[in-house]
Amino acid sequence: MGHKFLSFYKEEKEKGFVRKVPRAVGKEINVGELDEMYRKIGFQTPEGERVLDLAAHGYSKLLGAGEVSSAYVVKISQCSERARAKVEASGGRIVKPGVA
Numbered sequence: 001m002g003h004k005f006l007s008f009y010k011e012e013k014e015k016g017f018v019r020k021v022p023r024a025v026g027k028e029i030n031v032g033e034l035d036e037m038y039r040k041i042g043f044q045t046p047e048g049e050r051v052l053d054l055a056a057h058g059y060s061k062l063l064g065a066g067e068v069s070s071a072y073v074v075k076i077s078q079c080s081e082r083a084r085a086k087v088e089a090s091g092g093r094i095v096k097p098g099v100a
Contacts, residue, residue, distance in 0.1 A: 027059050031086050032066015034074070042072075049073050055097040068092070 029037065034052060042052045053075040054062065062074060064082030071091030079087075079094050087094055 026061070028061045028063055029054060029059050030063045030065040031068050031083050034072055034087075035069055038070070038072065050092075051075070053097075062087075062094070 037054070038050060038052055041057055042050055044050055050070060051073045055076050060077055062076045062079035062083045064080050064086055068086050068090040072087065073093055073095060074087060075095050075097050077097055084094050
């Protein structure tokens with residue numbers, strides 16, 4: 001019986017589990033890396049806000065590992081609750097791309 005059972009799985013290789021929800025496309029970044037990213041791609045508005053447009057540089061999600069040392073306006077499509085809390089505790093805010 002063992003050899004017929006294995007041959008069944010070899011023949012039915014195309015069938016199987018199909019993921020219905022697509023995985024997130026893009027890169028993830030932690031809040032602990034925001035200072036380094038600001039030095040690379042950040043800019044300051046005339047009002048004095050430090051802006052990081054991470055969505056324009058291919059990042060799709062902000063995660064909560066690390067600490068935030070400055071107040072940043074972070075433009076990103078998704079973020080974890082922990083990351084949002086850390087950014088807002090430092091005086092910054094999270095903005096979705098396309099929203100002022």
